[in-house]
Amino acid sequence: MDWNTDRRGLLKAAGALAGLMTVPNIAWAVEGDTLRVRVDGDLQVLDPWGNLGGIDEMIPRCTTVALIRFGDTREGNPLFNWGAEKYEWTDDKTIAFTLREGLVWNKGFGPVTADDVKYSFERIANSDSPWAYQFEKLDHVEVVDARSGIIHLKEAFRPFEIIALPYYGGHIVCKAAVEAVGGKYTTEIPAECGPFLMESWEQGQKATLVANPDWTGPKPDFSKIEIYIVVDDQAAQLAYEADAFDYTRLAVSASKQVKENLPAGATLLEMASSRYAWLTINIASPQLQDIRVRQAIQYAYDGDAVLLGAYDGLTGRSAGVVLPSTPYAREKNLIDRDVEKAKALLAEAGVSDLTLTLNVQTDSTSQAVAQIIQASMAEAGITIEIAPTEDAAYWVLGDKTQGDGYKTIELVLMSFAGGIEPTENLVWFRPDQIGAWNWSSFDSPEYEELYQKAQIETDTAKRKELCNRMEDLMEQSGGFIFICFEPFVALHDDNLKPVILSDGYLDPVMFKKL
Amino acid sequence: MLTYTIKRIGLAVLILFLVMLAMYAMVFVVPGDPAAVALGPRATPALKAELITRMGLDQPLYAQVWNFFRNAATGDLGFDVWSKRPVLSMILEVFPNTLILGAVALGVALVLGVSLGCLSVIWRGSLIDRVLAILSVSMISVPSFVIAIYGLLIFSVWLGWLPAIGAGEKGDLGSQARAVILPAFAVGISWVGYLARLVRASMLEVMGANHIRTARAFGLPEGRIVARYALRIAIIPTIAILAVGFGSILSSAVFVETVFSRPGIGSLITQAVAKRNYPLVMGTVLFMTAFYLVVVTAADLLIARLDPRVRDVYRS
Numbered sequence: 001m002d003w004n005t006d007r008r009g010l011l012k013a014a015g016a017l018a019g020l021m022t023v024p025n026i027a028w029a030v031e032g033d034t035l036r037v038r039v040d041g042d043l044q045v046l047d048p049w050g051n052l053g054g055i056d057e058m059i060p061r062c063t064t065v066a067l068i069r070f071g072d073t074r075e076g077n078p079l080f081n082w083g084a085e086k087y088e089w090t091d092d093k094t095i096a097f098t099l100r101e102g103l104v105w106n107k108g109f110g111p112v113t114a115d116d117v118k119y120s121f122e123r124i125a126n127s128d129s130p131w132a133y134q135f136e137k138l139d140h141v142e143v144v145d146a147r148s149g150i151i152h153l154k155e156a157f158r159p160f161e162i163i164a165l166p167y168y169g170g171h172i173v174c175k176a177a178v179e180a181v182g183g184k185y186t187t188e189i190p191a192e193c194g195p196f197l198m199e200s201w202e203q204g205q206k207a208t209l210v211a212n213p214d215w216t217g218p219k220p221d222f223s224k225i226e227i228y229i230v231v232d233d234q235a236a237q238l239a240y241e242a243d244a245f246d247y248t249r250l251a252v253s254a255s256k257q258v259k260e261n262l263p264a265g266a267t268l269l270e271m272a273s274s275r276y277a278w279l280t281i282n283i284a285s286p287q288l289q290d291i292r293v294r295q296a297i298q299y300a301y302d303g304d305a306v307l308l309g310a311y312d313g314l315t316g317r318s319a320g321v322v323l324p325s326t327p328y329a330r331e332k333n334l335i336d337r338d339v340e341k342a343k344a345l346l347a348e349a350g351v352s353d354l355t356l357t358l359n360v361q362t363d364s365t366s367q368a369v370a371q372i373i374q375a376s377m378a379e380a381g382i383t384i385e386i387a388p389t390e391d392a393a394y395w396v397l398g399d400k401t402q403g404d405g406y407k408t409i410e411l412v413l414m415s416f417a418g419g420i421e422p423t424e425n426l427v428w429f430r431p432d433q434i435g436a437w438n439w440s441s442f443d444s445p446e447y448e449e450l451y452q453k454a455q456i457e458t459d460t461a462k463r464k465e466l467c468n469r470m471e472d473l474m475e476q477s478g479g480f481i482f483i484c485f486e487p488f489v490a491l492h493d494d495n496l497k498p499v500i501l502s503d504g505y506l507d508p509v510m511f512k513k514l
Numbered sequence: 515m516l517t518y519t520i521k522r523i524g525l526a527v528l529i530l531f532l533v534m535l536a537m538y539a540m541v542f543v544v545p546g547d548p549a550a551v552a553l554g555p556r557a558t559p560a561l562k563a564e565l566i567t568r569m570g571l572d573q574p575l576y577a578q579v580w581n582f583f584r585n586a587a588t589g590d591l592g593f594d595v596w597s598k599r600p601v602l603s604m605i606l607e608v609f610p611n612t613l614i615l616g617a618v619a620l621g622v623a624l625v626l627g628v629s630l631g632c633l634s635v636i637w638r639g640s641l642i643d644r645v646l647a648i649l650s651v652s653m654i655s656v657p658s659f660v661i662a663i664y665g666l667l668i669f670s671v672w673l674g675w676l677p678a679i680g681a682g683e684k685g686d687l688g689s690q691a692r693a694v695i696l697p698a699f700a701v702g703i704s705w706v707g708y709l710a711r712l713v714r715a716s717m718l719e720v721m722g723a724n725h726i727r728t729a730r731a732f733g734l735p736e737g738r739i740v741a742r743y744a745l746r747i748a749i750i751p752t753i754a755i756l757a758v759g760f761g762s763i764l765s766s767a768v769f770v771e772t773v774f775s776r777p778g779i780g781s782l783i784t785q786a787v788a789k790r791n792y793p794l795v796m797g798t799v800l801f802m803t804a805f806y807l808v809v810v811t812a813a814d815l816l817i818a819r820l821d822p823r824v825r826d827v828y829r830s
Contacts, residue, residue, distance in 0.1 A: 042785065044596035128560040186597040203607050204777035204785075205680050230679055230775040231785070235666070239775070242670035242678035392790045401559070 035222040035496075035511055036245035038236050042204050042229050047178075047185045048120070048171040049129045053417070054505065055207065055227055057168060062196040062209050062225060062509050063189055066170040067097050067117070068161065071510070073502040074271060076325065077420050079161065082217075083112070083172060086148075092156035092458065099147040102216035105174045105191040112172065112193050114149035117141055119175035121151070121164075123183070131169035133427075138164070156456055159421040167501070195220050195509050204229055209508075221513045240266070240491050247492040247506070253364050255489045256312050265494050270314055273488035274502045276321045276425065277415035279373065279481040280398075284407045284441035287356065292349040294478025297356075297411075298335045299342035300380035301373065301481050310368035314487035320471035321429075322422040323502070324485060327460050328467040333482060334475050342380035355383040358411040359397055362388045366413055369483070373413075384411070400435025412439055415486060420502050422467045423454055429474060440479030447473050515818065522814050526807040531583075533803045537796060538579050568595050569792050582796060591797035596789075601797035605779060609801075611681045612771070612778035616763045618694050619702030620756065623763075626702075627709025628749065632740050634714040635721060646710065653707030659769040662700035666773065669696055679775040697774045701766045705759055709752060717748035757813030761806045 039055045048064075051057055061069075065083030072078075081087050086098035103112035118141035125135035137157040142150040153160055164170055177191035178184070189198055195217060196209035209225040228244065230236040233251040240248045241263045250258060258268055279301070281294050288294055303317045319330040346354065356377075360370040367388065374384040389397070398406040416437075418425040428437040430448055447470050454466040474480045492498050499510035566572050570581065570592075585592065591601040634646045670678035682690030720726065721744055729739045768780035775781075779798055786794035 128564065187599065200684075202681075202684065202777060203604065204781050205775065228679065228775070231781070232772055232775070234663070235679070235773045235775060238663070238666050238671055239678035242666070242674060244670075244678045244680075391788065401562075 033222055034224040034226055035508055036226045036228060036247070037506060037508060038228045038230050038240070038245045038248040040229075040231055040233070040236070040249070043187060043201065043207060045186050046189050048131070048169050048173060049124055049127070049184055051168065052130070053168075053503070055229070057503075057505055058227065058508065059198060059207065059209070060171040060189075061167065061194075061507050063192040063194040063198055063212075064171045064173065065100075065103060065112070065194055066166055066172060067099075068165050068170075069507070070166045070501050072499045073274070073325075074500070077502050079166065082166075089158075089161075090150070092158070093153045095151040095153075095161070097149055097151070100217060101147070103193050104214050105177065105193045106197060106212070106214065107177065107191050109174050109177050109191045111146070112174070113146050114141075114143045116172055116175050117149055118143055119178070120172045121169070124169040129169065131164075134164040134169050156458065158458055159423065159455075162421045163419065163424060167503075196225060220509050221511060222508075225508045227508075237491070246496055247498055247511075248490065249504070250489045250491055251364070252311060252314065252487050252489055253368075255314060255487070258489075258491065263491070266491050267494050269488070269490040269492060269498070269500075271488050271500075272315050272324065272485045273504050274323055274418040274420070275415055275486045275488075275504065276318060276323075276418050277369075277413070277483040277486055278318075278321070279483060280409075280412040280414050280439045281479050281481070282398075282407075282409050282411070282439060282441055283443075283477065283479045285410045286408065287354065288410060288478075290349045290351070291478045292345040293351055293354065295335070296342040296345040296349070296351075296380060297377065297382065298475075298478060298481055299338045299345065300377050300382060302337055302376035303481075303483070304337075305376060306369055306372045307484060309372045310365055311484060311487055314489070315484045318482045318484045320468075320474070320482055321416075321418065321425040322467050322471065323418060323420055323425070326420060326422065328422040328464045330468045330471045334472060337376075339379050342382075346381065352381070353383070354381070355385060356410045357385050357387050358413065359387045359389045359394065359409060360413040361394050362390055365486075370413055373411075398435065398437070398439030406435050406439065407441070409439065414439065417503055418485075422463075423451065426451060426454070426467065426470055429470075440474075440477070442474060442477050442479040444473050444477065518818055519815060522811050526811045530800070530803055530807060534582065534796070534800055535579065537799050538575060538582075565595060568593075571792065586800060591800065592793035594794050595791055601794055602801075604782065604794065605798055605801050608777045608782055609779050611776060612764065612767050612780060614690075614694060615697055615701060615767055615770070615776070615778060616760055618698035619763050619766075620705070620760055621702075622698055623702040623705035623709055623759070624752075624756070626706040628713050628745070628752070630706065630710035631713025631717060632745060634710065635717045635744070636736055636740055638714075638718065650707035650710040653703050654711075656704070657769075658700050658704060658766045659773055661703050662697065662770050662773040665696045665700055681776050681778075693776070697767075697770045697776055700770050700773075701763050704766075705763065708759075712752055712755070713745075713748060716751050717744050720744045720748045723747075754813070754817060757810050760809055764802065764806065 039058065041054050043055045043059065045051050045056055046059055048060055051060065067082065067084040067087055068079050069082040070077050070079060083099060083103065084097040085100040086096070088096055090096050097117070099112055099114065099117070104110065105112060121135055121138060121141055124131055125138045126132065137153045137155060137160055139152040139154045142152060144150060174191035174193070181190045187201065192198065192212065195212055195215045197212045199208045199210045201207045206229060207227045209227070211220070211223040230239060233254065236248045237250055237254055237258070239245065255268070255270060262268060281297055282288055283294065307313060307315060307317060317333070318324065319333050322329045346352070358370055358373065360366045370386045374386060377384045396402045397409050397412060400406050416425070416428065429440070429442055430438065430451055431443045431445070434441050434443060450466050450470050454463055454470070457463045457466060475482070488500070488504055490498070495514045497512040497514055499507045501507055570578055589602060591605070593600055594604060630646055630650065634643050637643045666678055669676045676696050677693050680693055682693035717740070726739060726744055729743055767778055768784055770776070771778040771781040772784055779802060783795065783798045786798060
């Protein structure tokens with residue numbers, strides 16, 4: 001067979017190829033009145049009793065109501081009435097509410113009532129729900145009439161409205177509908193009353209919500225919401241660039257590259273999240289029982305290098321676990337980097353050739369932080385062996401129900417999703433959390449006493465003092481190095497104003513077209 | 515043939531049993547607490563305990579294995595611990611996507627691989643043959659997820675021709691067809707190279723046969739000789755390995771379904787393993803193993819039917 005290539009043939013082929021290249025980009029995704037957002041995991045439990053965050057939390061925000069809701073975290077997390085038209089603290093222990101008129105359950109379950117509110121909250125309080133702690137101070141809900149009720153607390157606790165009411169367990173469910181399905185549900189919501197109704201769910205692919213024709217509240221800017229499930233951050237970034245959706249969160253490591261090559265018509269959003277990261281130094285571990293050794297690690301830690309190298313300088317050093325944008329945050333750490341002092345402390349403790357194991361999760365940011373810590377500790381003569389640990393094994397490192405391993409772990413790089421209320425973040429370091437989530441084995445009776453006081457203190461200045469002292473105690477114990485509140489990076493369309501809540505999740509109902 | 519059939523099916527059942535036994539052993543060997551992973555810091559001990567009970571992990575190993583096989587025999591693969599949906603219905607919901615992906619990928623591999631193999635033979639020893647050889651080996655060695663990422667970058671991001679994620683809109687065949695192109699290409703590409711080399715090798719052997727020489731002597735064009743007389747014989751070993759290839763392609767789907775966020779059994783397994791959702795892991799592995807064994811056993815039986823020498827080996 002002959003294969004002849006001449007100039008004319010080549011030109012023809014090139015012309016055909018060029019023609020193909022100029023075919024206009026085909027818009028595969030739905031546009032216009034539809035909001036398309038990406039989440040990184042599929043839905044599992046939509047029941048507020050047991051939802052686990054992410055899309056499980058986002059959908060009830062659209063399909064049901066809470067008495068009050070939070071606004072955008074960049075605007076200071078303002079609270080506003082949502083399911084309630086009237087909402088007020090009548091004293092330190094009671095909140096009176098009246099539901100908005102016209103709130104109706106679909107599927108024929110009638111109007112939303114104060115009895116539904118009572119059922120929604122009391123079924124979580126004192127139960128095995130992961131959100132039971134939010135309702136720990138709830139005594140009961142008194143039903144006054146069909147739309148009005150009074151929330152009674154066991155003791156004065158103003159943070160109740162921040163911890164419990166705006167989200168998670170605060171979503172109101174339909175008593176009759178939930179009881180009809182046995183008291184709990186998972187992926188099929190028995191009745192909805194919010195601005196959107198769940199239209200469909202394609203497992204592992206997307207959930208679609210459509211406007212509720214019976215919704216009488218403020219009209220959302222979009223009539224349809226498509227929530228795309230894309231697990232991989234890099235794939236999501238490429239999919240965004242291919243116009244598959246209007247909003248996606250990105251990996252922190254992608255920020256620099258995206259900033260340099262920002263897709264046309266896109267806005268890069270960078271802000272501090274409420275997720276706090278710290279280095280756990282286990283006081284109970286045989287090699288770390290001498291406080292001078294622990295302090296040597298604190299002095300050897302290079303905070304600036306970690307922030308620059310692992311977080312691209314997108315966030316500052318944290319001075320504790322209390323959210324910096326709240327009035328309760330501590331201003332600065334007690335210990336700054338001083339390698340010579342670290343060496344002196346080790347010498348004083350008679351420790352040489354110290355080798356410690358640092359457990360970290362396998363994501364790229366954690367790995368980068370660990371490597372920088374390894375390098376900074378080496379300067380003080382401390383050898384760090386990094387142990388990348390897969391999620392399922394990682395989350396039981398400090399769990400006493402798994403054996404005595406929690407006493408011998410040495411260093412662990414940790415981060416928790418935090419809340420606005422300081423006690424929500426400080427709770428994990430109480431003595432009763434040793435062997436659960438207090439992996440530093442930090443055992444301070446004073447901390448516990450301060451925690452109890454901070455729970456009920458209503459004066460902001462006094463509360464700040466209590467919280468700051470608790471963080472001082474944490475640092476002074478040598479069990480903690482506060483790293484940062486992790487940055488939050490997202491890409492969204494220019495003509496969109498997203499609403500991001502303090503936990504990093506979205507409130508698609510409040511998204512605005514610009 | 516009956517003896518051979520019984521032996522092959524018996525072997526398939528034994529393999530299935532051993533795979534599931536190995537899976538159960540792994541559950542106990544691999545560190546990690548599913549309850550802690552899934553429930554996070556806010557889980558109460560009671561909630562963790564309930565989850566462990568729901569997964570059946572509080573029972574002794576022999577009881578778990580026995581219950582699993584007893585239930586599986588009746589088509590009950592258990593319930594997803596989170597959504598409480600039947601595992602079988604979750605699998606059946608996404609399996610068609612994986613099946614379509616596998617079939618299209620194999621189809622692409624077959625068409626391109628056989629064509630490239632034939633071209634290599636037609637131009638054997640020439641520059642084109644050498645280029646195709648390099649191309650084939652490159653296709654075999656590049657991992658499917660790399661192809662997936664670059665395919666996405668070029669055809670979805672730069673050119674905007676194909677969708678970046680998903681399996682297409684429900685009920686819209688055109689959308690579903692467009693959505694399968696890139697993933698199928700990514701999964702099938704290594705098999706293109708593999709098949710091209712295989713077809714080339716077996717065809718070169720056939721090209722030296724007497725009947726091909728006779729065809730040439732009659733003055734038939736080389737292309738016609740290859741397509742009509744050589745390929746027919748050379749393709750037999752290729753067809754024999756297609757069943758194995760289908761299994762391998764289904765394994766690659768794990769990566770590709772993640773990159774393209776395509777619902778399918780691969781992404782279902784990945785998420786189930788990450789969350790230690792044991793009933794779902796067991797159910798999907800059992801389903802996939804069974805499916806693969808059915809395909810391979812059917813292929814073996816077909817080959818035995820076509821080639822008496824194979825069943826004679828078993829008979830003897």
